[in-house]
Amino acid sequence: MSLLLIGVLVATALLSLVSQSPRWLGGGVAVLLCLFYPVHAFFLLLFGAAVFLFIHHHNRRKRKFHRANLQLPDTRP
Structure with a gap:
């Protein structure tokens, strides 16, 4: 079980490095929490x-x- 946990963590870390996005790492951690600690994961999800x-x-x-502060030309007829 611990090898699966380490494998998933390494895979999500590699995905986050490749995609330049921390969302993959957060998603992997969320999946692991749901698998091992469902009650804690629910409150973390909230x-x-x-x-x-x-x-x-x-x-x-x-x-x-910022849109309200733009000086747009008056195009009214």
């Missing part, structure tokens, strides 16, 4: 969803603010 929604909402507000 926490991750809350963090994702907070960051997404913050970026959306920031984009809207």
Whole structure:
């Protein structure tokens, strides 16, 4: 069982290096948590969803603010 765990960790680390994205590593860790600690994984999933929604909402507000500050030409007839 520990060899499978090490193999999955190494595979996800290699995927994160190849794809230049930490999402693969996070996904691999999430899969391992779901396999070995389902209750902890559920609460981590809720926490991750809350963090994702907070960051997404913050970026959306920031984009809207910057868009409002643009000086666009008046194209009304």
